[in-house]
Amino acid sequence: xxxxxxxxxxxxxxxxxxxxxxxxxxxxxxxLGVVLATLAIANVVVxxxxxxxxxxxxxxxxxxxxLRVRAWWMMCAILVxxxxxxxxxxxxxxxxxxxxxxxxxxxxxxxxxxxxxxLFWVFFLFTPLQYVLVGLGREFYGxxxxxxxxYASLFIPARIALSGDxxxxxxxxxxxxxxxxxxxxxxxxxxxxLDLELYTTRPGGATSQExxxxxxxxxxxxxxxxxxxxxxxxxxESGQVQNAGRKLRPWSTAAEGSNAGLLFYFVLxxxxxxxxxxxxGKLLGRRVIAPEINxxxxxxxFLGGLTSTxxxxxxxxxxxxxxxxxxxxxxxxxxxxxxxGGLTMSAIKRDRGVTDTGTLVQGHAGVLDRIDSLxxxxxxxxxxxxxxxxxx
Amino acid sequence: MATVLSVIAKLLAGTxxxxxxxxxxxxxxxxxxxxxxxxxxxxxxxxxPRPIRALTRPVAARDYWERDVFRRYVAxxxxxxxxxxxxxxxxASPVExxxxxxxxxxxxxxxxxxxxxxxxxEMGEFKSGLYYLSKKRPDLELVPVFIDNLNRxxxxxxxxxxxxxxxxxxxxxxxLETGESKTDFxxxxxxxVRRLKDV
Numbered sequence: 284x285x286x287x288x289x290x291x292x293x294x295x296x297x298x299x300x301x302x303x304x305x306x307x308x309x310x311x312x313x314x315l316g317v318v319l320a321t322l323a324i325a326n327v328v329v330x331x332x333x334x335x336x337x338x339x340x341x342x343x344x345x346x347x348x349x350l351r352v353r354a355w356w357m358m359c360a361i362l363v364x365x366x367x368x369x370x371x372x373x374x375x376x377x378x379x380x381x382x383x384x385x386x387x388x389x390x391x392x393x394x395x396x397x398x399x400x401x402l403f404w405v406f407f408l409f410t411p412l413q414y415v416l417v418g419l420g421r422e423f424y425g426x427x428x429x430x431x432x433x434y435a436s437l438f439i440p441a442r443i444a445l446s447g448d449x450x451x452x453x454x455x456x457x458x459x460x461x462x463x464x465x466x467x468x469x470x471x472x473x474x475x476x477l478d479l480e481l482y483t484t485r486p487g488g489a490t491s492q493e494x495x496x497x498x499x500x501x502x503x504x505x506x507x508x509x510x511x512x513x514x515x516x517x518x519x520e521s522g523q524v525q526n527a528g529r530k531l532r533p534w535s536t537a538a539e540g541s542n543a544g545l546l547f548y549f550v551l552x553x554x555x556x557x558x559x560x561x562x563x564g565k566l567l568g569r570r571v572i573a574p575e576i577n578x579x580x581x582x583x584x585f586l587g588g589l590t591s592t593x594x595x596x597x598x599x600x601x602x603x604x605x606x607x608x609x610x611x612x613x614x615x616x617x618x619x620x621x622x623x624g625g626l627t628m629s630a631i632k633r634d635r636g637v638t639d640t641g642t643l644v645q646g647h648a649g650v651l652d653r654i655d656s657l658x659x660x661x662x663x664x665x666x667x668x669x670x671x672x673x674x675x
Numbered sequence: 676m677a678t679v680l681s682v683i684a685k686l687l688a689g690t691x692x693x694x695x696x697x698x699x700x701x702x703x704x705x706x707x708x709x710x711x712x713x714x715x716x717x718x719x720x721x722x723x724p725r726p727i728r729a730l731t732r733p734v735a736a737r738d739y740w741e742r743d744v745f746r747r748y749v750a751x752x753x754x755x756x757x758x759x760x761x762x763x764x765x766x767a768s769p770v771e772x773x774x775x776x777x778x779x780x781x782x783x784x785x786x787x788x789x790x791x792x793x794x795x796x797e798m799g800e801f802k803s804g805l806y807y808l809s810k811k812r813p814d815l816e817l818v819p820v821f822i823d824n825l826n827r828x829x830x831x832x833x834x835x836x837x838x839x840x841x842x843x844x845x846x847x848x849x850x851l852e853t854g855e856s857k858t859d860f861x862x863x864x865x866x867x868v869r870r871l872k873d874v
Contacts, residue, residue, distance in 0.1 A: 382838075386689055390840040396830050402837040 311544035314602040318359060318551055325352045354653045355554060362550060366543045370477050371418045373546075377474040378414035380650060384658075385410060385466040387651040391635050392458045397448030401439055405459060409435045410467050417471045421478050431468040436460045465627075466651070469658040472665035476549060477542045479665075482524060482531035482672050483604035485539075524674040531674065534604040544602045545668070549617065551599075553660045556592040556618035557625065563587025577629040585622060592618040604672050613667065617660045624659025628652070677752045681721030681728065688714060688828050689840035692722040695874050696847035697818060699724045703782055704816040704848065706731070707805055709798050709868055710786035711826035713739070714836070718825060719784055720753055722843050732756045733784040734773060756783070770807045787864070798869060801861040809851040809860070816848035819864065821871035844871040 329349050361380070365373030389402060409431060416427035440456040523532045534540065564584025572580050596614020600607040628651065684690075708719060716733035723731055737757040740750040750757060756776045758769045777783055785808075787801035809817060824841040849867055851860055 386838055386840050389837075390689075390824060390827075394827065399827075399830055399833050399837060400835070403835045406838055 308541055310540040310602050314544050314547050318547060322355055322359060358550060362547060373477055374414055374418040374474045377470060380654065381467045381470050382410055384651045384654055385462055387649065388462040388466050395448055395455060397446035398443060398455055400446065401442040401459060405463055409463060413467050413471050417475050431463055435463055465658050469662050470654065472661040473657065476546045476665055479542060479669055480673055481534040481542065481604045482674060483534040484529050484531055484606055526671060540602050548599060548602050549664050552592060552596050552614050552617045553621045553657050555595055556588055556621045557656055559591040560584045560588030576633050577626065580626060589615060589618050617664055620660040620663045621656030624656040628655035680752055684717050684721040687836055687838050688718045688825060689838060690718055690722050690843055692843045694845050697845050699727055701727055701730055702816060703777065704818050705808060706784045706818045706820050707787050707864065708820035708822050710788045711822055712829045714825055714829045715786060715822055716784060719820060719822065719843060730780060731782040731784060732776065734758055736760050770804055773808060774811055798865060801865050803857055805864060806857045806860050813851060817850060818848045819846040819867035819871060821868050844874060846871045
């Protein structure tokens with residue numbers, strides 16, 4: 284009950300404080316406003332539903348919705364808090380979430396005594412190292428983008444072999460590798476969005492203000508200049524570049540939006556994808572996609588969710604460096620990958636005979652349940668954005 | 676310092692504590708639990724609310740807890756009652772020592788299985804200490820505790836912990852019934868612990 288009042292009291296000074304931050308330009312503020320308004324409405328709806336003693340909704344459903352809304356407030360708080368602490372702060376917070384999710388994942392999947400030391404390195408070396416590398420920024424992209432797929436996934440089977448226990452060897456290696464890949468590697472791309480040097484195909488902006496003397500830059504020249512003197516790089520940033528036959532100009536983070544806004548946009552789209560699928564599934568759901576794995580995911584819910592998410596994603600294009608059709612496409616892909624994440628996690632949970640990761644060891648709130656779709660969507664969203672909207 | 680230690684232990688073991696049909700109380704109790712890991716005594720003790728923790732002494736093996744400076748320090752912080760497993764004297768039997776140690780204020784944490792079991796699956800048979808303790812001090816509340824997943828945090832023979840999640844369930848107290856035989860009582864006690872697994 285007090286949730287709402289706490290939220291309302293908390294937002295007012297927070298917004299005033301936020302106004303002083305330079306990342307918080309008009310468009311990001313609008314996006315944040317939309318998110319907070321949606322959350323507030325969702326919270327009110329939950330409160331109203333709770334008040335009704337004899338409602339038509341069943342208690343389990345209400346509980347699910349309530350948990351979701353609470354998780355969103357938490358997510359929102361983490362994002363805002365992280366962004367206030369700048370890039371590294373966000374990376375650190377996401378690292379914490381990853382760590383907790385990995386705990387849940389490994390707790391859920393039985394491992395053998397022989398895996399103990401492998402797990403030790405996974406928790407205390409690879410997980411922190413991945414986030415340290417992401418935190419060091421885009422110069423380390425070449426390292427953090429392969430650290431877990433190459434080094435960790437080779438280390439894990441080798442270290443298990445060293446323990447001398449060969450029973451169900453492949454299964455055990457796969458469990459630990461998949462856990463690390465989903466919970467740590469994939470999720471680490473979400474904060475990495477903040478460090479992208481974004482370009483846009485939208486007309487206007489810098490091109491109209493300044494004449495382009497140096498013309499379209501070749502990729503090599505661009506990356507060289509980025510490391511050279513400040514003045515030179517500034518000059519380079521004001522210029523257009525070519526990417527896949529498209530003309531790109533720097534996305535003005537002062538006037539048009541911010542990376543923080545893009546991260547918000549991404550998380551929002553993933554969550555909306557989940558919600559729309561849930562709602563459409565409840566309203567129209569008939570044909571279950573994989574009844575053995577998750578009885579509540581239907582084709583109707585999936586298609587309805589995909590369409591709705593695409594529309595909302597397109598309507599929010601102004602907060603991103605994308606054109607409207609590009610935003611629609613990105614939102615559709617994000618919804619699709621988010622769906623894949625949810626389904627995959629359902630399969631893993633079903634294999635383990637649990638419905639919520641939080642209830643395996645009694646009473647823990649399931650972080651993994653809340654971020655499964657985020658984990659799958661983050662690397663794809665990052666790489667598409669990085670491929671098409673940064674100078675090559 | 677004890678508070679710092681308990682916070683670290685709880686964070687590391689991701690412990691969630693549940694009181695099922697039992698409430699935290701400073702009355703004299705004997706918490707008896709399944710033994711899965713060297714961390715058992717530390718984590719269970721850390722999970723108790725602070726005022727209770729101050730009045731609760733884990734019973735532990737002297738040979739393990741006196742092996743190095745760090746363990747000795749932890750044992751001292753926990754106010755552990757160290758029992759010599761090797762040479763047990765008639766007039767200084769563990770049960771006698773426990774009764775003397777608790778007086779009329781302290782509670783105890785005991786692991787009636789004795790040394791940690793080798794296989795992870797089944798609980799070992801309870802040793803008779805719990806029975807004699809209860810016979811000599813029938814006023815003590817015997818509180819069953821089930822410790823879940825802590826053996827994966829720090830398995831036998833390992834010294835580096837892995838921060839998985841664990842769960843401690845504290846169940847309703849029981850007492851020695853009049854005329855109850857030793858084997859019946861020990862079986863009932865063991866069953867009380869095992870039942871908490873599915874609560």
